Amino acid sequence: MAPVNPPSNSPSTAFSPDTRFLVTGGAGFIGSNLVDHLIESGYATRVLDNFSTGKEENLTHHHQNPLFELVRGDLRSPDDCARACQGIDYVLHQGALGSVPRSVSDPRTTNDVNVGGTLNIFLAARDAKVRRVVYASSSSVYGDEPNLPKVEHRLGKVLSPYALTKLTDEIYGELFYSLYGLQTVGLRYFNVFGKRQDPHSVYAAVIPIFVKSLMSGNAPSIFGDGGQTRDFTYINNVIEANLLSALAPETACGRAYNISFGENTSLLVLYDKLCTLLNRHVSPVFAPDRPGDIRHSLADISLAREHLGYNPKFSIDDGLARTIEWYVKHLG
Numbered sequence: 510m511a512p513v514n515p516p517s518n519s520p521s522t523a524f525s526p527d528t529r530f531l532v533t534g535g536a537g538f539i540g541s542n543l544v545d546h547l548i549e550s551g552y553a554t555r556v557l558d559n560f561s562t563g564k565e566e567n568l569t570h571h572h573q574n575p576l577f578e579l580v581r582g583d584l585r586s587p588d589d590c591a592r593a594c595q596g597i598d599y600v601l602h603q604g605a606l607g608s609v610p611r612s613v614s615d616p617r618t619t620n621d622v623n624v625g626g627t628l629n630i631f632l633a634a635r636d637a638k639v640r641r642v643v644y645a646s647s648s649s650v651y652g653d654e655p656n657l658p659k660v661e662h663r664l665g666k667v668l669s670p671y672a673l674t675k676l677t678d679e680i681y682g683e684l685f686y687s688l689y690g691l692q693t694v695g696l697r698y699f700n701v702f703g704k705r706q707d708p709h710s711v712y713a714a715v716i717p718i719f720v721k722s723l724m725s726g727n728a729p730s731i732f733g734d735g736g737q738t739r740d741f742t743y744i745n746n747v748i749e750a751n752l753l754s755a756l757a758p759e760t761a762c763g764r765a766y767n768i769s770f771g772e773n774t775s776l777l778v779l780y781d782k783l784c785t786l787l788n789r790h791v792s793p794v795f796a797p798d799r800p801g802d803i804r805h806s807l808a809d810i811s812l813a814r815e816h817l818g819y820n821p822k823f824s825i826d827d828g829l830a831r832t833i834e835w836y837v838k839h840l841g
């Protein structure tokens with residue numbers, strides 16, 4: 510097994526060369542970006558995915574690479590999770606059913622995958638003596654907590670089955686560390702964006718929706734007055750957070766951390782930036798507020814700075830410029 514090194518400025522070079530990673534949900538948006546980075550850094554990387562929302566095309570460029578291994582399987586299957594965890598040093602658990610509206614219309618499947626699947630991964634990682642599991646949580650766990658910025662210990666009442674599944678995962682993460690000594694680190698992602706984020710899904714996120722509409726010359730809808738804000742986080746910051754979490758001292762384990770850029774941007778400002786980058790100027794259509802939408806979201810990232818050495822390098826402007834370049838090439 511690889512020795513753990515302290516966080517460095519360049520976390521991807523700090524693992525020993527024979528380190529083996531498992532990325533669950535590796536065919537999805539965040540997972541496939543992690544896989545690219547790990548393989549480019551020279552690490553053996555296995556993916557567990559059932560391709561329910563992830564795409565084959567996100568991984569085909571690795572198929573001939575001896576560092577890459579694909580386990581087609583389901584998080585809901587204990588056997589698939591056990592097979593996937595065998596011989597692994599670090600699990601980066603991204604597989605889940607995302608989207609609040611999906612969880613409202615089908616809470617059972619969201620629960621089976623996000624809670625049952627995470628429990629299967631924790632059990633399999635424990636039994637396979639995996640060094641550490643870093644898992645994706647979500648800013649949705651803050652629920653109706655009104656104060657800004659969001660700090661990890663101050664939670665409100667959850668507002669969706671999706672948020673409940675992520676909160677349950679965090680409690681399991683804490684419990685598995687205290688009960689079985691399985692090292693777990695949870696990452697509460699805030700509105701991640703970047704290449705490969707799916708614009709076609711009915712549950713697409715706001716940036717891909719805006720980009721797709723603008724590129725096809727259509728006016729996107731903005732729910733409410735557009736003054737609502739989000740802490741948009743470029744994917745490369747999330748990749749760095751995962752690697753730092755794997756390397757952080759053990760004192761970082763058994764809890765969850767906010768992962769964002771730490772700045773909030775309104776939807777109107779975001780829309781303006783996208784119009785400028787794409788050189789399209791279409792007025793958006795304003796639609797009624799969506800019930801349950803929170804007005805503002807902003808993370809305090811000082812806990813992640815302190816315990817993980819997290820220091821996001823990519824601002825929203827840097828990230829948007831890179832993301833648009835990718836969409837123009839791939840959607841244009």
Ligand SMILES: NC(=O)c1ccc[n+]([C@@H]2O[C@H](COP(=O)([O-])OP(=O)(O)OC[C@H]3O[C@@H](n4cnc5c(N)ncnc54)[C@H](O)[C@@H]3O)[C@@H](O)[C@H]2O)c1
Nearest residue numbers: 534536537538539559560561562563583584604605645701
């Ligand atoms: N994108 C964001 O802004 C954001 C914000 C907060 C949290 N998250 C969390 O980050 C993680 C990754 O999100 P994403 O945006 O890349 O989503 P995604 O839908 O692109 O990726 C999820 C992946 O998990 C796979 N998967 C789903 N169910 C599975 C199952 N039963 N068995 C095996 N694989 C399964 C999918 O096929 C897909 O490849 C998720 O846990 C999500 O809840 C994302």
